[in-house]
Amino acid sequence: MSSSEQSAQRPSSPTEPSALITFSVKSSNDTKYTLELAPTTSVADLKTKLAELSNIAADRQRLIYSGRVMRDEETLATYKLQSGHTIHMVKGAASNTARGGASSSGPSTGGADARPTVPTNIAAGTGNNPLAGLTGARYAGHVQLPNADVFGPDGGMGPPPDAEALAQAMNNPQFQSTMNDLLSNPQIMDYLFASNPMLAQLGPEVRQIMQSDMFRQMMSNPQLIRSMSQMSSVGLGRGFGGMGGAPSFPEPGRTDTTPASDSQAGSTPAESTPNSAAAAGSTPPLNPFLPGAAGGNPFAALFGGQPPRAGAPGATPGQTPGQAPGQTPSGGFGLDPNTLNSILGGMGGGAGGQPSGATGGAGNLPIPPDHPFANPNNPLGALLGANGSLGAMGALRAAQAQAAASAPVDNRPPEERYADQLRQLNDMGFYDFDRNVAALRRSGGSVQGAINELLGG
Amino acid sequence: MVAKVPRNFRLLEELEKGEKGLGADGCSYGLQDGDDVMMSNWNATILGPPHSTHENRIYSLKIHCGDSYPDEPPVVHFISKINLPGVDPNNGKVDLLKLGRVSQWNRDNTMEKILVALREHMASPNNRKLHQPPEGTTF
Numbered sequence: 001m002s003s004s005e006q007s008a009q010r011p012s013s014p015t016e017p018s019a020l021i022t023f024s025v026k027s028s029n030d031t032k033y034t035l036e037l038a039p040t041t042s043v044a045d046l047k048t049k050l051a052e053l054s055n056i057a058a059d060r061q062r063l064i065y066s067g068r069v070m071r072d073e074e075t076l077a078t079y080k081l082q083s084g085h086t087i088h089m090v091k092g093a094a095s096n097t098a099r100g101g102a103s104s105s106g107p108s109t110g111g112a113d114a115r116p117t118v119p120t121n122i123a124a125g126t127g128n129n130p131l132a133g134l135t136g137a138r139y140a141g142h143v144q145l146p147n148a149d150v151f152g153p154d155g156g157m158g159p160p161p162d163a164e165a166l167a168q169a170m171n172n173p174q175f176q177s178t179m180n181d182l183l184s185n186p187q188i189m190d191y192l193f194a195s196n197p198m199l200a201q202l203g204p205e206v207r208q209i210m211q212s213d214m215f216r217q218m219m220s221n222p223q224l225i226r227s228m229s230q231m232s233s234v235g236l237g238r239g240f241g242g243m244g245g246a247p248s249f250p251e252p253g254r255t256d257t258t259p260a261s262d263s264q265a266g267s268t269p270a271e272s273t274p275n276s277a278a279a280a281g282s283t284p285p286l287n288p289f290l291p292g293a294a295g296g297n298p299f300a301a302l303f304g305g306q307p308p309r310a311g312a313p314g315a316t317p318g319q320t321p322g323q324a325p326g327q328t329p330s331g332g333f334g335l336d337p338n339t340l341n342s343i344l345g346g347m348g349g350g351a352g353g354q355p356s357g358a359t360g361g362a363g364n365l366p367i368p369p370d371h372p373f374a375n376p377n378n379p380l381g382a383l384l385g386a387n388g389s390l391g392a393m394g395a396l397r398a399a400q401a402q403a404a405a406s407a408p409v410d411n412r413p414p415e416e417r418y419a420d421q422l423r424q425l426n427d428m429g430f431y432d433f434d435r436n437v438a439a440l441r442r443s444g445g446s447v448q449g450a451i452n453e454l455l456g457g
Numbered sequence: 458m459v460a461k462v463p464r465n466f467r468l469l470e471e472l473e474k475g476e477k478g479l480g481a482d483g484c485s486y487g488l489q490d491g492d493d494v495m496m497s498n499w500n501a502t503i504l505g506p507p508h509s510t511h512e513n514r515i516y517s518l519k520i521h522c523g524d525s526y527p528d529e530p531p532v533v534h535f536i537s538k539i540n541l542p543g544v545d546p547n548n549g550k551v552d553l554l555k556l557g558r559v560s561q562w563n564r565d566n567t568m569e570k571i572l573v574a575l576r577e578h579m580a581s582p583n584n585r586k587l588h589q590p591p592e593g594t595t596f
Contacts, residue, residue: 026478028504062515066476066487067500069515080491086478088485090504092513413582415508422508433508 023081025063027054027089039077043070056091064088187417190444414441421447430454461564467527468496471567484572489519497522499531499568503576509585511539514592518551518575520568527564533571538594540587541579549596551575 025033025046033053037046047058054061063070065079065087081087414437415422424447425436435454443449462470473479475486486501499520505511517536523529535541535549543555551571554560558574578584 024478028482064485064502064504064515067485067502067518068487069502069517082476085476088478090513090515092515413580413585415585416506416580419507 021076021081021083023083023085023087025050025087025089027056028091037076039081040075042073042075044072046070046076047072050089054089056089060092062090062092064090187445194444194446418445421445421450425450425454462527464522464524464526465496468522471569472496474569480569481573483576484569486520486568486572501533501568501572503572503579506576506580506585509580510587510589511579511585514589517595518549518572520571522568527566530559530562530566531568531571533575534596536595537592538590538596539579540589541584543578547596 020036020038022034022036025035027033031054033050035046035049037049043063044058047061047063050056050061050063051058065081065085068079070079070087415433418437418440421440422433422436425440428451430436430451436450439450439453440447442453471486472488478485480486483504483506484501486499488496489498489500499522501518501520503516503518505514505516514537516539519534519536520531521534522531530553533551533553535544535551538549540546543552544550545552553562553571556571556574556578558577559566559571
């Protein structure tokens with residue numbers, strides 16, 4: 001419908017000055033337009049205005065208000081639109097029939113899709129993030145979103161939530177089940193592994209550990225998380241945010257202060273010796289816990305059982321203390337409580353690549369004797385090691401974000417789970433739904449990988 | 458024991474959510490007649506979920522909230538023709554018992570939850586490829 005037709009159709013031009021109503025139009029790609037129009041404005045006119053704003057041609061717009069599809073010839077008043085209300089705009093696709101059958105693909109849809117909408121999240125680089133789809137607004141109504149407090153005032157970018165808030169979150173059964181789902185979802189694990197080079201290096205055992213019941217139980221134990229967070233605040237006051245956010249980053253300034261360990265760890269990357277790790281752990285001069293850690297040398301016991309690839313190339317020296325426990329999941333069994341404590345210490349700081357934090361935690365753990373971790377025979381110690389290198393809180397964070405999406409992680413059909421990725425693929429011209437899904441499955445949800453798959457296979 | 462939210466307060470709440478567009482994506486609902494003080498009859502739309510035969514379709518529904526809502530579930534009818542298990546092929550009536558999430562009705566459920574459940578139902582692997590009657594036909 002051309003705009004001339006519309007103006008001809010206009011029942012009454014908005015010349016008569018009645019009170020304007022201010023309302024928003026929410027587009028399907030989450031863009032929101034605020035408009036101020038007279039109630040006598042026709043829907044067709046509204047569409048013309050929206051076409052200018054949104055680049056969606058008027059005849060392809062579908063406007064929905066209050067459960068009704070708005071018809072061009074009606075006016076806003078017909079629908080009793082009021083100030084502050086929201087109209088939903090959907091892009092009605094002419095390609096409907098062409099894409100209706102999932103297998104009917106091909107360039108025929110090209111014409112209709114000549115103006116693809118860029119997914120709003122494309123700039124954010126969420127293409128290969130399987131969690132991305134979970135944060136979509138379409139889940140807004142499904143679950144109770146976690147309190148914003150959980151993420152902190154800055155939306156989770158900065159310092160961590162305090163121990164209390166976390167413990168509270170952990171007590172929430174929904175959170176717990178989310179955590180469970182999260183850790184049992186291979187896709188998420190893929191993502192975790194892919195996003196953390198440290199983890200990727202650790203090999204398949206860690207994956208097993210993290211998928212084990214024990215680890216899951218641990219991650220959903222409020223007390224434990226509380227004590228972990230206490231630990232991490234003891235260790236140089238660096239928060240979870242740092243741990244989760246920059247797991248593979250060497251501590252800033254670290255190279256300056258620890259030439260010795262750097263040369264040691266850096267020059268002999270293949271042989272990970274107790275020395276290099278101990279050196280790395282003990283070098284930061286400002287570490288108040290240094291004596292305790294070095295004196296007991298708890299790491300020595302650990303590193304005895306450590307496979308040679310511990311210091312494999314690519315691992316920054318700073319990561320070593322945290323990493324080591326994770327690599328010796330079996331070594332954790334039967335160690336004396338001191339050592340376990342030090343493992344826990346590694347968990348506290350190691351994730352951030354912060355050796356001082358690692359040793360710091362070791363001397364300072366407020367773990368009661370009956371605490372599960374203090375039990376020498378408890379495999380949890382080893383699990384915690386793995387946890388340290390994971391950036392325990394990073395995972396927790398992910399889980400929190402996930403709590404928003406909650407349970408549907410596992411059982412959602414692929415078209416929902418990969419909705420964003422599929423849309424991107426579609427926009428790039430891959431129309432074969434089944435192949436797209438298969439490719440996405442194989443690539444673990446990465447659009448890039450899926451494209452390679454599609455082009456290569 | 459928490460005080461029960463009376464029917465009309467509850468419906469007003471839902472009305473506001475619907476009108477302000479705060480609800481879930483892909484669903485919209487509002488009063489059929491804005492002057493209806495009993496707020497019994499509602500319109501709703503469901504946007505066909507992507508990657509299904511429903512994609513890009515807009516389904517209209519009507520919802521009737523009886524006097525005992527939300528203790529009793531509302532009665533939901535499709536206006537647009539749809540081929541979907543749990544929807545009466547003759548009159549479009551939705552059998553809520555067939556909708557996993559809301560089949561066990563309790564008063565915390567809302568019209569929006571029903572719509573969301575319906576939309577998920579439409580997108581489920583069993584249903585997303587069902588052949589659909591031509592767009593625009595109604596019951």
